Amino acid sequence: MKEGLRQSMALLHTWAGLLLGWLLFAMFATGTAAYFQDEITRWMQPEVTGKADPVASAEGAVRYLQRTAPDAASWFITPPNSRSATTQVYWQPGENAKPAKRRETSAVLDQSGHEISTRETRGGFFLYRFHFDLHYMPVYWARYLVGVAAMFMLVAILSGIITHKKIFADFFMLRFNKGQRSWLDAHNVTAVIALPFHLMITFTGLVTLATMYMPWGIAANYADRSAFSNAVFGNSEDVARSGKAAPLCAVGPIMRSASAQWGGKAVGYLRVTNPGDATARIGATRAPEAAIGSRGEEVTFDGVTGKPLDQSMPKGAALATESVMIGLHAGRFAEYGLRWLYFLSGVGGTIMVGSGLVLWTVKRRSKLPDPSRPHFGFRLVEKLNIATIAGFPAAIATYFLANRLLPAWLADRADQEVNSLFLAWLGVLIWAIIRPAARAWPEMMGLAAGLFAxxxxxxxxTTSRGLPASLLAGDWLFVSFDAAMLVLAAGFALGARRAARKRVEGPRPAPRKTQEVMAA
Incomplete structure (x- = not known):
């Protein structure tokens, strides 16, 4: 009975991990990078240097917005924090304003409130959004596809635990140059070493979009989603302009007052409605990185007198639990030590998915009637493995290179950076299709190594912040980024070397015992 269950789980594990494995690999890779999205953005904007005080920066942002968009319906201000040095501002034009493009209603400012002349880029934020929004497709459908992939991942993890009865014992048996056994060891080690992380990150990823995936409870109890939002979060209603001009109060005391109410936790966002009017309101939201719960408390102040008017409702048990789960998934609360643990666990998850995809082909190659002429399904999996495991990292490296090589004056420059990523990915896919797999593996792994290097x-x-200059200046962010690129380059170079050696030596049949254990 137990063996029958284990065999059933092995089959489920195999196909749940394979069918959307290529999407899961890309999701894991970009989600892992997103733990350092602010640092990636700073690297991709080398013109930005130094640090900034959040309060002084918010006050400078108000001065900028008073000059630039005094009649806007609302302003949004994101002050800098310990990981960023710029202030992001957005504004919603008033009813009588002409339609404007998004980039014409936003700006990046320094501490003094002056717009920074920096290259247009989506930076690490694009990698973060791709993790669950994908690209070139409607966000609604992308999130459903990502949700299905995450559910497949959860099923694959749980079925894998049941299938591998010696999974923890096998964790201590990492053997190299043993063909199928080595791939299985790599898969087991990366799965077990961060198993709690993999379970947590997959389940909490589903929780972040739970109301989208399961909207029936809301539909049955509320007239619309805005009514649900007001009931759960206690959102204050916007007040219409009175037409009576009044100066906006200073935001510095408001930020300090809000922070004091939250036990010293920093302000992450400011929203100003009806600026310049007697009905102005200023909402201060607690920074997501200031606590493990991602949904920050909010305090609303009178925009003219600075007196507190309202605050967010206390969280119930369900909302507090959801807030903590989202916070655990995003990891914004993590200091650098824990953030690196998140990152390394994500790297392990990426390797786990990639090694599982390769293991599928390694297991079945020796069982083919003619291994030199595999059937279409086998070839399809093998080609997609090359395009994803070697191609997607190469595409990310291309994204970083495009940031440095595309001219600053290029129209829609940020979009062109993103397009370069997908063009490189498409190029690897085409190469994988037209080349024999045994040759494409070392070639594309070598390409990824060269691009990262x-x-x-x-x-x-192209900049004055290269590795030697950064070392001399103590610019550890740029030093760390370049070092990470060199480590990735070395890893892919090693992979290319082993793949080339494997092609010369030819496939090595797996031991009979291993074949029996892994039979699915």
């Missing part, structure tokens, strides 16, 4: 070199040529 080129990032620090191109950075040193």
């Amino acid at each position: 080129a990032v620090p070199l191109v950075n040193a040529i």
Whole structure:
């Protein structure tokens, strides 16, 4: 009975991990990078230097908005924090304003409230959004597809635990150059070493969009989603302009007052409605990184007198639990030590998915009637493995290179950076299709290694913040980024070397015992 269950779970594990494995690999890779999205953005905007005080920066942002958009319906201000040095501002034009493009209603400012002349880029934020919004498709459908992939991942993890009865014992048996056994060891080790993380990140990822995936409870109890939002979060209603001009109060005391109410936790966002009017309101929201719960408390102040008017409702047990789960998934609360643990666990998850995809082909190659002429399904999986495991990292490296090589004056520059990523990914896919798999693996792994190695070199040529200069200046963010690129380059170079050696030696049949254990 137990063996029958284990065999059933093995089959489920195999196909749940395979069918959307390529999407899961990309999701894991970009989600892992997103733990350092602010640092990636700073690297991709080398013109930005130094640090900034959040309060002084918010006051400078108000001065900028008073000059630039005094009649806007609302302003949104994101002050800098310990990981960023710029202030992001957005404004919603008033009813009588002409339609404007998004970039014409936003700006990046320094502490004094002056617009920073920096290259247009989506930086690490794009990698974060791709993790669950994908690209070139409606967000609604993308999130459903991502949700299905996450559910497949959860099923694969749970069925894998049941299938591998010696999974923890096998964790201590990492053997190299043993063909199928080595791939299985790599899969087991990366799965077990961060198993709690993999379970947590997959389940909490589903929780973040739970109301989208399961909207029936809301539909049955509320007239619309805005009514649900007001009931759960206690959102204050916007007040119409009175037409009576009044100066906006200073935001510095408001930020300090809000922070004091939250036990010293920082303000993450400011929203000003009806600026310049007697009905102005200023809402201060607690920074997501200030606590493990992602949904920050909010305090609303009178925009003219600065007196507190309202605050967010206390969280019930369900909302507090959801807030903590989202916070655990995003990891914004994590200091650098824990953030690196998140990152390394994500790298392990990426390797786990990639090694599982490769293991599918390694297991079945020796069982083919003619391994030199596999059937279409086998070839399809093998080609997609190459395009994803070697191609997607190469595409990310291309994204970083495009940031340095595309001219600053280029129209829609940020979009062109993103397009370069997908063009590189498409190029690898085409190459994988037209080349024999045994040749495509070392070639594309070598390409990824070369592209990652080129990032620090191109950075040193095109900016004044190359690796030698950053080391001398103690610019550890740029040093760390370049070092990470070189580590990735070394890893892919090692992979390319092993793949080339494997092609020369030919496939090595798996031991009979291993074949029996892994039979699915």
